[in-house]
Amino acid sequence: MxxxxxxxxxxxxxxxxxxxxxxxxxxxxxxxxxxxxxxxxxxxxxxxxxxxxxxxxxxxxxxxxxxxxxxxxxxxxxxxxxxxxxxxxxGLVVAPDEATLKALRDFAASQRAAGVEAREADPAALRDLEPHLAPGAAGGFHYPxxxxxxxxxxxxxxxxxxxxxxxxxxxxxxxxxxxxxxxxxxxxxxxxxxxxxxxxxxxxxxxxxxxxxxxxxxxLPRRGFVLVTEPLPRLVRHKVYAADYIADVASGSAALQSSAVVEGTPAGPVLIGATRERVGFDRSLSVEALRRLGAQAAALFPVLADVRVLRTYHGFRPYxxxxxxxxxxxxxxxxxxxxxxxxxxxxxxxxxxxxxxxxxxxxxxxxxxxxxxxxxxxxxxxxxx
The missing domain is CATH 3.50.50.60 (FAD/NAD(P)-binding domain)
Structure with missing residues (x-):
């Protein structure tokens, strides 16, 4: 040889x-x-x-x-x-209620001590940052x-x-x-x-x-799905996700977990993640995972409820x-x-x-x-x- x-x-x-x-x-x-x-x-x-x-x-x-x-x-x-x-x-992390906002506040305080820029946003500031965000959130944090x-x-x-x-x-x-x-x-x-x-x-x-x-x-592989919408005007300005995404990232569970992460792209389509599950290298499509992502994204941004999803893709994270x-x-x-x-x-x-x-x-x-x-x-x- x-x-x-x-x-x-x-x-x-x-x-x-x-x-x-x-x-x-x-x-x-x-x-x-x-x-x-x-x-x-x-x-x-x-x-x-x-x-x-x-x-x-x-x-x-x-x-x-x-x-x-x-x-x-x-x-x-x-x-x-x-x-x-x-x-x-x-990035923009959204808290649905006061208890979650308090937890985010503590989380951000420890991050700031390490050098992270984390700015609390009240409901009015959230809407200034993301005009199409659903009303009713208790607040959130902006991460420049x-x-x-x-x-x-x-x-x-x-x-x-x-x-x-x-x-x-x-x-x-x-x-x-x-x-x-x-x-x-x-x-x-x-x-x-x-x-x-x-x-x-x-x-x-x-x-x-x-x-x-x-x-x-x-x-070990940890499977995740992403939805890709039709091209849209820049409806989503930041990387926006619900606070429970942080817990999903830190979890060691093998079961299906999903928490909407929504972002616009320069080309127009909106990307919607993220799911996590340990199923080996199983590449089959999970309708449940896609359904959850769509529903959670629409809960964050109601304007996406009637938007067409053009494709999905998935891969495996090295866990x-x-x-x-x-x-x-x-x-x-x-x-x-x-x-x-x-x-x-x-x-x-x-x-x-x-x-x-x-x-x-x-x-x-x-x-x-x-x-x-x-x-x-x-x-x-x-x-x-």
């Missing part, structure tokens, strides 16, 4: 996280290749809405990562061509730092800017290791890619790549049990690094993840602590691997 020329790192996964790892590794001067069994953004990234959120994250490691990423996305929007469609639209990108295009632009070798349509069949267990590259049906470091950015398939490397990572991604070196397999398990926040957290991976590869201090994202933080599997 032919060998290809040496590299510093091979990144498995051509989604937005793998693209960000390639972009920042290249900026650190590393020779990089990206390999994926499909096309660029062919998995979770291509099924994402492009959310760049700080509003849904409680104070802690993930919020720190999100704030770092928010700053990096602004830089990327200036550095990369306009095709990424970066839109700093801001929330933003949006076109995720597939963002991944493609970062990969192009990185100059990385692209090996698309090549499935990794083995993670190669030396006699003492250190990573030495990957194998695909078209040959070996030799490198002293391999980054697992395979999204929902991150657990499978970990197994190929002789270790474990408990990544880890504690809702934090695995980022950084795997101490069980020298030379293996992980950058997966971001669940529904991968697009938003991608640049910070890429910076942390580049820091690990170059042995330089990371901008935020890596310890909370340690890939080795989960209990051993029953097999003892």
């Amino acid at each position: 032919p060998k290809r020329h040496p590299l510093d790192v091979v990144i498995i996964g051509a989604g937005v996280v793998g693209a960000a790892c390639a972009y920042y590794a290249a900026r650190a001067g590393l020779r990089t290749a990206v390999v994926d069994r499909g096309p660029v953004a062919g998995g979770t990234t291509g099924a994402g809405e492009g959310n760049l959120l700080v509003s849904d994250k409680e104070a802690g490691p993930e919020l720190d990562l999100a704030l770092l990423s928010a700053a990096l996305w602004r830089q990327l929007a200036a550095e990369l061509p306009q095709e990424v469609e970066y839109e700093p639209k801001g 730092q929330d933003a949006q990108v076109q995720p597939a295009q963002a991944a493609a632009r970062m990969l192009a800017a990185s100059g990385a070798e692209l090996h698309l349509g090549e499935e990794v069949t083995a993670v190669l290791r030396t006699a003492d267990g250190r990573v030495r590259g990957v194998r695909t049906p078209r040959g070996d890619l030799a490198a002293p470091a391999v980054v697992n950015a395979a999204g929902t398939w991150g657990g499978r790549i970990a197994e190929l490397a002789g270790t474990t990572l408990p990544v 880890l049990p504690d809702h934090l991604p695995a980022i950084g070196p795997d101490p069980r397999v020298p030379g293996l690094l992980h950058a997966c398990g971001h669940e529904g926040a991968g697009i938003g957290l991608a640049p910070a993840t890429g910076v942390l991976i580049a820091s690990s590869l170059t042995d330089t201090p990371p901008p935020v602590p890596l310890a909370p994202f340690d890939p080795n933080r989960f209990p051993p599997s029953p097999s003892g691997v």
Whole structure:
């Protein structure tokens, strides 16, 4: 089997996280290749809405990562061509009653202490921000730092800017290791890619790549649906969602959960998410999930009740049990690094993840602590691997 020329790192996964790892590794001067069994953004990234959120994250490691990423996305929007469609639209979280508003107030206070901009909005201010919002809400919070990108295009632009070798349509069949267990590259049906470091950015398939490397990572797929309406005037100005969406994000339930997230797009269609359920890789259509989304969106914006839905799409979020991604070196397999398990926040957290991976590869201090994202933080599997 032919060998290809040496590299510093091979990144498995051509989604937005793998693209960000390639972009920042290249900026650190590393020779990089990206390999994926499909096309660029062919998995979770291509099924994402492009959310760049700080509003849904409680104070802690993930919020720190999100704030770092928010700053990096602004830089990327200036550095990369306009095709990424970066839109700093801001987010609006709506509370239906006083009890929920009080909980949001406490949540926002802890976020502000970490550096988030969160502005309380009374019912009149809500209608100023979103004129078509349903009346009757107790209030809400406006988050100016929330933003949006076109995720597939963002991944493609970062990969192009990185100059990385692209090996698309090549499935990794083995993670190669030396006699003492250190990573030495990957194998695909078209040959070996030799490198002293391999980054697992395979999204929902991150657990499978970990197994190929002789270790474990408990990544599971969490299915989600999105509705896409006919093109409309800009009826929805921000990313708007009901407060119960925050609880759904933090939940570990395998059952179907849905909470409307509604946003307009520059092209006109309104995007309506979001559902969550753990059903393996079942790609069948869930009429119940779509019905819930439509009803919840119309409850937030009655003007959408009679709007046509042109299509739906769905994908699988890479879920880890504690809702934090695995980022950084795997101490069980020298030379293996992980950058997966971001669940529904991968697009938003991608640049910070890429910076942390580049820091690990170059042995330089990371901008935020890596310890909370340690890939080795989960209990051993029953097999003892």
